[in-house]
Amino acid sequence: MKKTTYKFSNSSVDYYFDNSFSNLKNIADKKTSIVITDENVFHDHQNKFQGWKTIVVKAGEKYKVQFTADLIISQLIQLEADRKTTLIGVGGGVITDLVGYVASVYLRGINFGFVPTSLLAMVDASIGGKNGIDVAIYKNLVGSIRQPSFLLYDTSFLKTLPDDEWENGFAEIIKHASIKDASMFKELETNSIETYQKNKKLLADLVKRNAILKTKVVQKDEFEKGDRKLLNFGHTIGHALENLNQLSHGRAISIGMTHASIISEKLTGFKDAKRITKLLLQYDLPTFTDFDKQKVFEVLKMDKKRERKEINFVLLQKIGKARIKTIPLKQLEKIIREL
Numbered sequence: 001m002k003k004t005t006y007k008f009s010n011s012s013v014d015y016y017f018d019n020s021f022s023n024l025k026n027i028a029d030k031k032t033s034i035v036i037t038d039e040n041v042f043h044d045h046q047n048k049f050q051g052w053k054t055i056v057v058k059a060g061e062k063y064k065v066q067f068t069a070d071l072i073i074s075q076l077i078q079l080e081a082d083r084k085t086t087l088i089g090v091g092g093g094v095i096t097d098l099v100g101y102v103a104s105v106y107l108r109g110i111n112f113g114f115v116p117t118s119l120l121a122m123v124d125a126s127i128g129g130k131n132g133i134d135v136a137i138y139k140n141l142v143g144s145i146r147q148p149s150f151l152l153y154d155t156s157f158l159k160t161l162p163d164d165e166w167e168n169g170f171a172e173i174i175k176h177a178s179i180k181d182a183s184m185f186k187e188l189e190t191n192s193i194e195t196y197q198k199n200k201k202l203l204a205d206l207v208k209r210n211a212i213l214k215t216k217v218v219q220k221d222e223f224e225k226g227d228r229k230l231l232n233f234g235h236t237i238g239h240a241l242e243n244l245n246q247l248s249h250g251r252a253i254s255i256g257m258t259h260a261s262i263i264s265e266k267l268t269g270f271k272d273a274k275r276i277t278k279l280l281l282q283y284d285l286p287t288f289t290d291f292d293k294q295k296v297f298e299v300l301k302m303d304k305k306r307e308r309k310e311i312n313f314v315l316l317q318k319i320g321k322a323r324i325k326t327i328p329l330k331q332l333e334k335i336i337r338e339l
């Protein structure tokens with residue numbers, strides 16, 4: 001079976017692109033593996049799980065918490081999981097984050113792999129080894145960096161993915177194109193969510209291209225000292241809006257990217273903010289929205305990306321090329337007021 005192996009600092013990950021879930025048995029041993037999924041994925045794809053020991057957890061970000069990790073751990077004990085066991089997370093980013101986390105701490109770390117089933121998990125969440133859980137209001141507060149041993153891609157899972165979740169995935173895809181891949185940006189400009197939904201090959205290629213793009217960024221900078229920070233494009237203002245306005249992640253970062261592009265025009269001479277907003281709208285994502293600027297700024301001040309009296313902000317120089325700029329908080333406050 002065709003696989004591509006990517007090396008990270010102390011492990012390597014086998015990627016099985018454009019593949020089928022039915023091949024999972026050729027990658028992981030049914031006897032020593034335990035599949036972990038959520039209720040929605042299990043409900044929509046029940047037949048796929050036949051013959052696999054499966055733990056099903058409740059779906060949604062609300063359940064990406066220690067309590068669910070504890071539930072999984074007690075089932076692992078019941079199933080007599082040991083150091084030879086492989087955990088396989090089959091689901092969206094909540095499941096991959098959670099399973100990566102449990103696999104990192106159970107018996108001080110056991111083998112794990114992923115079958116991402118949401119577009120967002122395929123192009124983003126399952127890649128890069130970050131895993132973890134939320135604690136109270138703090139997202140991803142507890143976790144570790146540890147790579148899965150394999151990623152199996154089966155885009156036919158996406159047939160049951162709800163519409164809103166497509167938007168979340170495309171927000172990250174547009175982010176990738178904006179910061180790293182001008183030719184993918186052009187491809188996106190000639191398509192829409194519908195054209196990708198209708199064309200299996202086009203979709204599988206897009207997923208693969210994005211997965212490789214993120215993988216290469218992480219490979220260069222696994223522990224987020226430089227280039228990996230570019231993946232935060234749109235996420236600084238986006239995260240603040242996600243919390244304040246109760247928006248989905250994709251919608252929030254779409255608005256975040258809109259404003260980051262406008263700030264880029266002011267600070268780097270970027271000229272294509274209009275092209276960014278046009279593309280976001282084309283993928284059913286929001287661009288401008290009224291928000292309480294003072295409140296957003298207050299949240300930004302507390303952001304984990306803050307270093308002393310300044311904030312690291314990802315700006316575009318041109319489409320496909322981004323850089324980090326350190327902006328003093330005072331200047332950022334003024335810029336946000338003027339947005």
Ligand SMILES: NC(=O)c1ccc[n+]([C@@H]2O[C@H](COP(=O)([O-])OP(=O)(O)OC[C@H]3O[C@@H](n4cnc5c(N)ncnc54)[C@H](O)[C@@H]3O)[C@@H](O)[C@H]2O)c1
Pocket residue numbers: 038039040041044059060061064091092093094095097117118119120121124125126127128129130131139140157158159160161162165168
């Ligand atoms: N580790 C990372 O680097 C990283 C990067 C980005 C996001 N994340 C995390 O990923 C999470 C978001 O991921 P997500 O958007 O996939 O969320 P999710 O896992 O909650 O999935 C979204 C919804 O879609 C459902 N779903 C998933 N696949 C389906 C399918 N094939 N058919 C039907 N329903 C399906 C899920 O049950 C859920 O209701 C967040 O917790 C975020 O913090 C992590």
Ligand SMILES: [Zn+2]
Pocket residue numbers: 172235249253
């Ligand atoms: Zn994101």
